Every structure is written in structure tokens, then in C-alpha cells.
Amino acid sequence: MSLGPVMLDIAGTVLSDEDRAVLLHPHVGGVILFTRNFESVEQLHALIREIHALREPRLLVSVDHEGGRVQRFRDGFSHIPPARLFGQLYEQDHQKARVLTRQAGWLMAIELRALEIDFSFAPVLDLDYGVSNVIGDRAFHHKPEIVAELAHAWMQGMADAGMAATGKHFPGHGAVAADSHHAIPVDGRDYNEIYAHDILPFRRMIGYGLSAIMPAHIIYDNIDRLPAGFSPVWLKQILRERLQFQGVIFSDDLDMEGASVAGEQYSDRARSALQAGCDMVLVCNNRTAAVEALDNLGEYNDPVAHLRLARMHGRGEVERQQLHSSSQWRQVTEHLDKYSANPTLAFDF
Structure with a gap:
């Protein structure tokens, strides 16, 4: 059984019988976790191991864990x-800001990998124009070169x-x-x-080897009448052909209002996104919609997408107790705590 094209969520802190049955559907390829799925570090690790043990190749396990407002797990995590x-720090010292940013990316990822989470949907490459509250401080900077x-x-x-x-x-x-x-x-x-x-930033990150991209549910009406995530113009002509991106394209959540222009039926939204060029679609916080999409994708099969998705599995083994006893983890958490509290401090590392 290969990885299917649908990523969905589960309701609680343990798998129900319904969850197990749905996750064995051949069109499922991954699970995205939310704060509601977390009770303790030990419980979360057990949940992820059970998800991974259901199938081979194992389902992808993901989370939105960028930092700041968008950090799904708090207790037991840095x-x-x-x-x-990091953009503010960059304005003081370019090199040291790059060092701290790399440390933060490592810390975010290593703590998730210690629980066998495959990947986080990060980083945000949007620019901070000062007009989008949903982006806001999730963006590194307003200058694209600094964001990149x-x-x-x-x-x-x-x-x-x-x-x-x-x-x-x-x-x-x-x-x-x-x-x-909304x-x-x-x-x-x-x-x-x-x-x-x-x-x-996308163009430069593609050159650096970016593994995956998520398009926006936004209509750029001077380019196409469809939102980017449903647009062959954006995904096939621009992203694949012009920018030469070879990695995974994930849709944003098909339950968002921005996806509604692709159809009332979630199966229509899923098919439209996949036909436009997505490799995997997300259907979150709506089990009925997820099942509808799964049951109406017919004989969908994309061997190239299977290969791309397989590369999203996490690499290496990390033992959490050993991680927390390491000097690297202690130094990085100390640095981030210090500069989070006062970004104007002079760098001393």
C-alpha cells in the first residue's frame, strides 16, 4: 500500500476504532495533529507510534508548529x-541572526523528531506588508531577500x-x-x-532544495480566476515549469472558506486541487468531509506523487531524554529564551 493523496486529522488523544478504519483507507497518506491531540509528551509519542504502526510505508505525521502563535504543543516543549x-535581530547583526534562526529551526524540528513526528509545516515565506493579521509576526520580514x-x-x-x-x-x-x-x-x-x-523567497528556497510548498487559498485575479491551490496556472505552469520545483505540493486545508470556490462537495475540492497539481490535500476538522473526499477519488493513483511524499518521512532517531541532556539543546534553549525576552540585547555568542 502506497501513501495516498489525503491528509486528515483525528479527534482525540488516542485512536478510536473509526480512526483506525479511516486511516487504513488506501487514499489516506498522512495525519495532521492539533493541540487537542496532546495530553502529555508520553501520550503523544504513543499516539504517533500507533499511527506509524498501522501501515507500511508508514503514514506521514505532521503538525503546524512554526513558533509564536502557531505552536500546537506547549507543555514539555521549548x-x-x-x-x-529573527527579522528584528537581522537588522542588528546579519550573521548572528542567521545563526540563531538556524538554531531555532533545529530546536523546533528536533523536539518533534524526538516524538517521531515526520515534519512541521514551516517555515512561512510570506512577506510582512503590515496588512495581514493572519500572517503578521509569522513572517520573518517585509523584505523578500531577508525572508529568503x-x-x-x-x-x-x-x-x-x-x-x-x-x-x-x-x-x-x-x-x-x-x-x-474565513x-x-x-x-x-x-x-x-x-x-x-x-x-x-520561494524561488530562492527552491534553489536551496526546499522539499515542499503549500499554496495559498487566494485568488490572484490578474493571473487566474481560481485560488492558487486550485490553479494549474500557478501550480503547473509557474511553480513546476517556470520555477522548476520538484518537491511536494500540499494543499492548504480544504475546509477553509478560501477553498469553497472549488465546489460545495469536498470530493470536488480534492479532485480540483489534485488535478491542478497538488500531491496531497488536507481535509481538517471535518471527518464527514474527509470521508466524502476519500470515497470519491475513485482509482486516483500518481506514482510520482508517491515518490515525492515518501521523501517527507523524518530521518534519524532521536531519544528525548538524551536530547535534553545534550549541551547543544541547553545552549540553544538558553539563547532563544534570552533573545525572546529582549531582542535588543547585544549578541554574545
Whole structure:
């Protein structure tokens, strides 16, 4: 059984019989975890091991764990500061900001890998134009060159920990005020402006070897009438052909309002996203919708997508107790705590 094209969620802290049956569906390829799935570090590790043991190749286990506002697990995990902090530090000292950013990427990833989570959907490559509350301090900076440089350092830290990186939200979510979770945002800029600014971090990260990209549920109406995640223009012509991206394309959550233009039926949304160029679609917080999508994908099979998805499995083994006793973990947590509390401090490492 290969990895299917659908990633979904589970309701609680343990697998129910219904969960097990759904996760064995051939079109399932992964599970995304949320805060509700966490009770303790030990419980979470046991849950992930049970998910991984269900199938071979094992299902991908993922989480949104960027840091700042978007950090699903807190107790027993280090606090990861929001990306904006690293942009502020960059304005003081470029090199040391890159070092701290790489350390943060490593810390985020290594603590998840110690529980056998395959990957986190990070880093954010959006620009901070000061208009999007849903992005805001999740962005490293407003200058695309700085975003690319710091995101590269973050990705290097993730790679050091054995985790693949996912850049989001292609081609850029930062220039619209509307939140695609609750609205259908429209970005009226022309392609040349988007390419020169918002796409620059994606283009550079692709050159650095970025493993995966998540497109935005935003309509760029001067380029296509469909949101980027459902648009062959954005995914096939621009991302695959023009930018030569060879990694995984994950849809954003199909239960978001920004995805509603692709159809009322979730099976229609899933098919549209896959036909547009996505390798895997996310259907979160709506089990009925997830099952509808699974049961109506027919004989869908994409061997190239299977190969891409297999590369998202985490690499290496990490023992949590040994990690916490290591000098590297202690030094990195000390650095991040110090500069999170006061980003204006002079660097001393």
C-alpha cells in the first residue's frame, strides 16, 4: 500500500476504532495533529507510534508548529519565538541572526523528531506588508531577500534535525487583509509585482532544495480566476515549469472558506486541487468531509506523487531524554529564551 493523496486529522488523544478504519483507507497518506491531540509528551509519542504502526510505508505525521502563535504543543516543549523576532535581530547583526534562526529551526524540528513526528509545516515565506493579521509576526520580514535568507537558515536547522521543510503560502499571503480561513481573499496585483517580491523567497528556497510548498487559498485575479491551490496556472505552469520545483505540493486545508470556490462537495475540492497539481490535500476538522473526499477519488493513483511524499518521512532517531541532556539543546534553549525576552540585547555568542 502506497501513501495516498489525503491528509486528515483525528479527534482525540488516542485512536478510536473509526480512526483506525479511516486511516487504513488506501487514499489516506498522512495525519495532521492539533493541540487537542496532546495530553502529555508520553501520550503523544504513543499516539504517533500507533499511527506509524498501522501501515507500511508508514503514514506521514505532521503538525503546524512554526513558533509564536502557531505552536500546537506547549507543555514539555521549548517556546519557539515568532519569525518576526529573527527579522528584528537581522537588522542588528546579519550573521548572528542567521545563526540563531538556524538554531531555532533545529530546536523546533528536533523536539518533534524526538516524538517521531515526520515534519512541521514551516517555515512561512510570506512577506510582512503590515496588512495581514493572519500572517503578521509569522513572517520573518517585509523584505523578500531577508525572508529568503532567514528561511534558508531555518530550513538548514530543520535538516540538521532530520526534518524536511515546507514553505508557505505560495505565491504569497502577506498582501491581503482577508483571512482565507474565513473569507475568499483576492489579490489584485499583477504577476510582475508578485514575482519580483512575494515569489522571490520561494524561488530562492527552491534553489536551496526546499522539499515542499503549500499554496495559498487566494485568488490572484490578474493571473487566474481560481485560488492558487486550485490553479494549474500557478501550480503547473509557474511553480513546476517556470520555477522548476520538484518537491511536494500540499494543499492548504480544504475546509477553509478560501477553498469553497472549488465546489460545495469536498470530493470536488480534492479532485480540483489534485488535478491542478497538488500531491496531497488536507481535509481538517471535518471527518464527514474527509470521508466524502476519500470515497470519491475513485482509482486516483500518481506514482510520482508517491515518490515525492515518501521523501517527507523524518530521518534519524532521536531519544528525548538524551536530547535534553545534550549541551547543544541547553545552549540553544538558553539563547532563544534570552533573545525572546529582549531582542535588543547585544549578541554574545
